[in-house]
Amino acid sequence: MTGRAADSVVKAISGRIHSGVLADGDLLPAERDLMEEFGISRTVAREAVRILASQGLIAAKPRHRPVIRKAGFEAAFDAAGSIVGNLLQHPGGVHNLFDTRIMLEAALVREAALSAGKKDIVNLKTALAENGATIDDNDRFYQTDQQFHAVLYDIPGNPVYPAIHRAYTTWLAPQWGQMPRLADRNRINFASHTAIMDAILLRDPDAAEAALRSHLADAWDQVRLTFGDI
Amino acid sequence: MTGRAADSVVKAISGRIHSGVLADGDLLPAERDLMEEFGISRTVAREAVRILASQGLIAAKPRHRPVIRKAGFEAAFDAAGSIVGNLLQHPGGVHNLFDTRIMLEAALVREAALSAGKKDIVNLKTALAENGATIDDNDRFYQTDQQFHAVLYDIPGNPVYPAIHRAYTTWLAPQWGQMPRLADRNRINFASHTAIMDAILLRDPDAAEAALRSHLADAWDQVRLTFGDI
DNA sequence: TTGCAAATTTTGGTCATACCAAAAATACTT
DNA sequence: AAGTATTTTTGGTATGACCAAAATTTGCAA
Numbered sequence: 001m002t003g004r005a006a007d008s009v010v011k012a013i014s015g016r017i018h019s020g021v022l023a024d025g026d027l028l029p030a031e032r033d034l035m036e037e038f039g040i041s042r043t044v045a046r047e048a049v050r051i052l053a054s055q056g057l058i059a060a061k062p063r064h065r066p067v068i069r070k071a072g073f074e075a076a077f078d079a080a081g082s083i084v085g086n087l088l089q090h091p092g093g094v095h096n097l098f099d100t101r102i103m104l105e106a107a108l109v110r111e112a113a114l115s116a117g118k119k120d121i122v123n124l125k126t127a128l129a130e131n132g133a134t135i136d137d138n139d140r141f142y143q144t145d146q147q148f149h150a151v152l153y154d155i156p157g158n159p160v161y162p163a164i165h166r167a168y169t170t171w172l173a174p175q176w177g178q179m180p181r182l183a184d185r186n187r188i189n190f191a192s193h194t195a196i197m198d199a200i201l202l203r204d205p206d207a208a209e210a211a212l213r214s215h216l217a218d219a220w221d222q223v224r225l226t227f228g229d230i
Numbered sequence: 231m232t233g234r235a236a237d238s239v240v241k242a243i244s245g246r247i248h249s250g251v252l253a254d255g256d257l258l259p260a261e262r263d264l265m266e267e268f269g270i271s272r273t274v275a276r277e278a279v280r281i282l283a284s285q286g287l288i289a290a291k292p293r294h295r296p297v298i299r300k301a302g303f304e305a306a307f308d309a310a311g312s313i314v315g316n317l318l319q320h321p322g323g324v325h326n327l328f329d330t331r332i333m334l335e336a337a338l339v340r341e342a343a344l345s346a347g348k349k350d351i352v353n354l355k356t357a358l359a360e361n362g363a364t365i366d367d368n369d370r371f372y373q374t375d376q377q378f379h380a381v382l383y384d385i386p387g388n389p390v391y392p393a394i395h396r397a398y399t400t401w402l403a404p405q406w407g408q409m410p411r412l413a414d415r416n417r418i419n420f421a422s423h424t425a426i427m428d429a430i431l432l433r434d435p436d437a438a439e440a441a442l443r444s445h446l447a448d449a450w451d452q453v454r455l456t457f458g459d460i
Numbered sequence: 461t462t463g464c465a466a467a468t469t470t471t472g473g474t475c476a477t478a479c480c481a482a483a484a485a486t487a488c489t490t
Numbered sequence: 491a492a493g494t495a496t497t498t499t500t501g502g503t504a505t506g507a508c509c510a511a512a513a514t515t516t517g518c519a520a
Contacts, residue, residue: 004292005474018316030500041475043273046501047280054284055312062234063482063501073326076313080306083286087303089248096303100390107337160330235503260471271504276472293472293511 006047009038010055013048017057017068024070028058055079073160077167084171094175094223094230101168102216108152108161109196109212110205116155121201123151128197132190138181141189148193179226192218236277239268240285243278247287247298258288258296284309303390307397314401324405324460328453331398332446338382338391339426339442340435350385351431357381358427362420368411371419378423409456422448 016022029037034045053060056075060066069075087093112120127148134140146169153165169176192215199208224230246252259267264275283290286305290296299305317323342350357378364370376399383395399406422445429438454460 014316018319032500043474043476046277047473050277050280050284054281054309057313065483065500071313071316073314073317076310076317079313080310082284083301083306083309084303086244086248086285086287086301087306096388096390099386099388103337103341103386104334107333111333156329156333158326158329160326262471273503273505277502279472290472295471295512 005040005044006051009034009040009044009048010051012038013052014055014057017071022068024068026068028052028066028068030065073163074166077163081167081170088171088174091230094172095220097168097171098216098220098223101172102213102220104164105149105152105216106209106212108155109200109208112152112155113200113203113205113208116200120151120155123154124148124197124200127151128193131193135186135190136183138183138186141186142181145189145193175223175227175230179222185222188218189215235270235274236281239264239270239274239278240281242268243282244285244287247300252298254298254300256298258282258298260295303393304396307393311397311400318401318404321460324402324453325450327398327401328446328450331402332443332450334394335379335382335446336439336442338385339430339438342382342385343430343433343435343438346385346430350381353381353384354378354427354430358423361423365416365420366413368413368416371416372411375419375423405453405457405460409452415452418448419445 013022013028022028028034028049031042031045031049034040034048035042038045049058049060049066052058053066055071056079057069057071058066059069084097088097112124116124127144127150131141131144131148134144150162150165153161192211195211196208196215199205199211243252243258252258258264258279261272261275261279264270264278265272268275279288279290279296282288283296286301286309287299288296289299314327318327342354346354357374357380361371361374361378364374380392380395383391422441425441426438426445429435429441
């Protein structure tokens with residue numbers, strides 16, 4: 001109707017994905033099979049595959065059969081990823097994004113301080129302990145650092161938050177990855193994590209937020225030290 | 231090098247867009263021109279256009295010349311839109327999304343209470359006044375209601391927040407649009423807005439957050455009343 | 461000259477076919 | 491049974507062609 005023959009194919013396939021006919025991890029039918037099934041040309045079949053890929057419903061690596069990828073909120077943020085990548089090239093882009101991260105994590109630690117359950121506390125303590133144990137291993141510290149923050153995103157039990165966390169770490173990875181890793185900095189960051197943890201244990205949302213903001217503001221200073229004004 | 235000829239074309243064109251050679255609103259060269267310029271087949275030219283469109287750099291309506299669209303954060307959320315749309319069909323999807331909205335707006339009103347400037351206060355008062363003046367006009371109340379919340383997203387001066395607000399209203403519109411509009415409810419919502427405003431004026435973040443959470447929790451109850459458990 | 465409608469050109473959407481190279485599948489050898 | 495060579499499948503790209511919708515030009519009448 002509306003000019004795009006590929007759209008109907010996209011609709012049909014995404015329907016199969018959501019209804020489970022095509023499960024996570026399955027291979028998409030070959031393009032030549034699609035053209036037979038839907039009575040379309042290969043051009044349209046390829047177009048449909050492209051659209052599905054841009055919507056995150058399938059993962060299409062060059063020269064490989066596209067793989068069905070169950071669409072979670074992660075997929076949504078993945079779809080936004082390429083655009084955000086462009087925006088981060090512009091002055092202020094990284095700062096704007098990091099700023100939202102600060103506000104969100106501030107809200108998350110408040111939430112944690114107010115309503116973290118026993119299990120959440122255990123998870124936080126575990127993550128913190130592992131973080132402390134890897135201060136001298138820069139690569140692993142990087143991982144356990146992220147893991148500690150990840151626990152914060154898990155606490156509300158809302159799958160959107162972990163997806164956001166993954167998006168942040170992915171989008172900001174280019175900057176983060178280039179930052180110099182020093183044991184001294186690790187020690188400072190671990191101390192910050194500990195302060196956040198303490199405030200949560202004391203059920204003091206204001207202190208938790210303050211500690212978190214201080215932590216991320218410090219991290220941002222490091223970014224600026226490395227990259228200058230971006 | 232690695233398989234996708236279209237990628238180099240995409241890179242070249244996106245470079246032109248970012249460098250301003252192709253400005254916002256310009257028309258993308260015709261496919262047949264692209265193939266000549268880059269020495270590629272029409273297949274690849276079309277592929278490149280598709281990719282650029284999926285990245286939000288150009289807006290391609292069927293049967294129309296693609297238009298350059300300098301991507302903002304709104305474009306990123308637009309790209310995520312189709313996936314989120316699907317997720318909202320699943321049980322709990324709407325709730326999960328609305329939950330994040332509550333947390334974000336709670337953080338925003340805290341921010342507003344702590345650091346809203348004179349201009350922000352004026353904007354809030356204006357929005358609130360217009361909201362109050364339209365209690366008996368359901369459609370306009372709906373608009374001024376959104377406008378009041380929009381001001382909250384504007385206060386931090388970070389372009390990401392207005393984009394998020396637009397995404398929320400777009401994504402949740404299907405539910406919101408079907409809700410019954412009653413002058414009584416308008417009155418309640420206006421009272422909530424006033425309470426939030428008062429707390430901000432008193433520079434009391436806790437009260438502002440409480441008022442906001444109460445307001446949105448109430449709104450959610452209305453949603454459940456209309457749709458049942460979703 | 462100007463306004464508008466008809467004719468023409470441009471351009472996006474689709475199809476069919478062909479070739480190549482990388483993957484995947486299969487056959488074969490050790 | 492394991493590893494290697496061979497065949498088949500499949501995605502990436504190129505050509506060329508046709509149609510219908512847009513955009514442009516042309517031409518005529520007011």
